[in-house]
Amino acid sequence: MSRRNGRPAAAAAVSYTVAVRDAHAHLFDVTLTVSAAERRQVFALPVWIPGSYLVREFSQHLQGLNAMCADRPVALQQLDKHRWRADNAAGETLTLTYQVYAFDASVRTAFLDSTRGFFNGTSTCLRVVGQEDRPHTLTIAPGAAPAGWRVATGLTPIEVDADGWGRHTAADYDELVDCPVELGSFWSGEFTACGVPHRFVVSGAGAWFDGQRLLDDTRRICEAQIRFWHGDQAPPFQRYVFMLHASADGYGGLEHRNSTALICQRADLPRAADPPRALKATDGYTTLLGLISHEYFHTWNVKRLRPAEFARYDYDRENYTELLWFFEGFTSYYDDLFLRRAGLIDDATWLQLQAKNINPLRQTPGRLVQTVAQASFDAWVKYYRVGENTPNATVSYYGKGALVALCLDLTLRQCGSSLDDAMRTLWARTGGGPLRESDLRRVLRQLAGRSLDAELDAWVHSTAELPVEALLQAAGVKVQDEPVPLAQLLGLRIHEAGGAVQIKTVLRGSAAEAAGLAAGDEWLGIELAPLKRGQAAEAWRIGKLDEVAWLRGSRPRVTALVSRDRRLLRCPLQWPAAAQAVRLSVQDAAAVGRWLGG
Structure with a gap:
């Protein structure tokens, strides 16, 4: 072990050791030591991870929990799905040991196999209730890790070797669980x-x-x-x-x-x-x-400048806010914009990326059902729980939020300011801290020289359409229409594989819905009425949806043959009128350059 700052740090009030127990069984060993436990100390594992707004029940992967004080066992009582209480006296040093099953390859939880390891503190480190604000340390130990593995983390190292194994420190529990750990022989x-x-x-x-x-x-x-x-x-x-x-x-x-x-x-x-x-x-x-x-x-935008409701995370339950359209949506506006400002894409490419945002919103019936503020609040029960009806009932606070940002940016630029100015002013006004929508409204009023409350009410708190195309045209962008793909024309979202056309979603108000098609149907073929009297009707098997368009010719109706629950059904389909998607290109290069260049 090498020592940082020339000496080891003093023992923390709460310390963890996480080690590889068995890569093939996907198990981490965790040891938690509390130097001065409260009487009948309570421990809790978070039910969610900040930044991903869904209760994920991380405790389902915790096993083998035991507690010791000196050399004697301490009884633990489970209070609910994610909390335990130890039968200990005040001031005792309490040590808990347990294992965490880690086989979720997402960025949200924990993963371990023979190729790599990864974990977030929210899925591995029990919270010592009442001691969250005291100093914490995390020792990352190789245990049974394969030879050649190294460590990467944002935690501050105290005593670590050249590969990163060893002790790290955090000011409190929030910092500890906000620094994920990567293990392996990575580049x-x-x-x-x-x-x-x-x-x-x-x-x-x-x-x-x-x-x-x-x-x-x-x-x-x-x-x-x-x-x-x-x-x-x-x-x-x-x-x-x-x-x-x-x-x-x-x-x-x-x-x-x-x-x-x-x-x-x-x-x-x-x-x-x-x-x-x-x-x-x-x-x-x-x-x-x-x-x-x-x-x-x-x-900056959500980790520091954050919703006022997130000033202090509550790891035990949902944390509600109506502002994800700002924190996720505005970030989605700026992500590609900074590729342009960094010189990694050009103006034309940036506009193509915006078209990929505009068109899905146009093709989402849920935009007329749910406001983007409601979508933010409902993230816990809707955004991460995607089903066949999701596009009909919800709107994305990422996608629509990004377009709200675009509309505000172009509106402010017409007033001699910009969304850049608004973001930096909000940072300065809040000290890079908690934010309310009223803070945004005040800053917009200041920068625009007039109230933009009516715009925010329409774009964020109603289901009115956004004036994206008109604002883009005024900013030097050429807006053109182009035909939509067949699935979108019919109002379907499908999966094609192995010669089968599986219907995943039927959009509200579409020709497919009127025909009686449903999610889960397999579209097998079509029946076609004769083009001329005396000709025979035709029936064709299809392997791809696009085959329907050229098989039908100019007929205004076809009959879809589908399999539903192993029953064969005939669904008369009235061919819809042509629909259009947006295509964006540069019309006034100087105007667009001034905007996108910041």
Whole structure:
């Protein structure tokens, strides 16, 4: 072990050791020691992780819980699904041991196998109730970890070896569980952005992976965002860690105060053989850079500048707010915008990305049912619980929130200001802390020179359509219509594989709904009436939905043949009128450049 600051730190009030118990059984060993326990000390495992608004019941993976005081066992009583109470006296040193089953490869929980390990404190570290604000330490021990594994985390090291194994410190429980840990024989690289050291670790990549390009591009994003918020001043963190896992099929990220956990498809990583940066990046790599930009922007917008309801997290239950449209939606607006400002995409590409946001909202009937403020509040029961009716009943606070940000930005620019000014003013006014919608309204009034309450009421608290196209045209963007794909024309969301067309969702008010098609149906074929008198009717098996369009010819009706619960049904389908999607391009290059360049 090497010692930081020349000496080991004093023992913390609450200390944990997490070690690999058995990679093949996907088990971590956890030891928790409380130096001065309260009488009948209560312990609780969080039921959710900040940034992911769903009760996930992490305690389902905790097993083998035991407590000891000196050399004697201490009885534990389970109080409910995630809390336990020890039968101890006040001031005793109490030690708990348990195992955590870790086989969820998402960024939200814990994972362990022979290739890598990962865990969040919310799914592994029992909270010592009443002692959350005292200093905590976490010792990350190899245990039975495979040889060659290393450690990456945003926690502050105290006594660690060259590979990162050892003791780390946190000011309190909030900081402890806000610093995930990556374990394995990962690729690791470093760069400095505006004087701040950044580390990037990648697991799951092949030897073809171009790590230097990822570092260079990420540095440009980080520098652009730090300067956006602070100019030449230092950001509110001393170092930052990106932890990226590349898998065959995955995507996602979760923000933390000085780190982020990310997942991407392995094919989206840059390759050493890819064309030079002067040529366009692949769509997959651009998506990855957008994810990196999104989670990094959260370092300010939600981790520090946060809803007033999140001033202090309650790990025992849902934490409700109507402001996710601001914290997730505005971050979704800025993520791709910083790719443009960092010089990683051009204006045309940025506009193409916005079209991919506008069109799904147009094709979501739920936008006329639920406001984006309601969607924020209902995230706990709707956003993460996707079903066949989700598009008909809900709207995304990510997608619509990003378009609200775009509308506000262009509206403010017509008044001689910008959303950039609003974000920085909010940061200054709140001290980078809790925020209410009333704070935003006051800042918008100041910057616009008039109240924008009517706009916010319409765009956020009603189901009125957003004036996106009109504002874009006024900003120098050419807005054109183009035909939608067949599934969208009919009002379907489908899955095609192996010659089968499976219906996943039927959109409200669509031709498919009027025909009686339903989620779960397998669309087997179509019947076609004769084009001319005396001709025979036709029936065809289909293997792809697009076959329906050319088989029907000019007929106004077809009969869909579907299988539902092993019954064969005939569903008469009236062919709908043509529908259009939006395509965006640059019309006034100077105007668009002024806007997107910041």
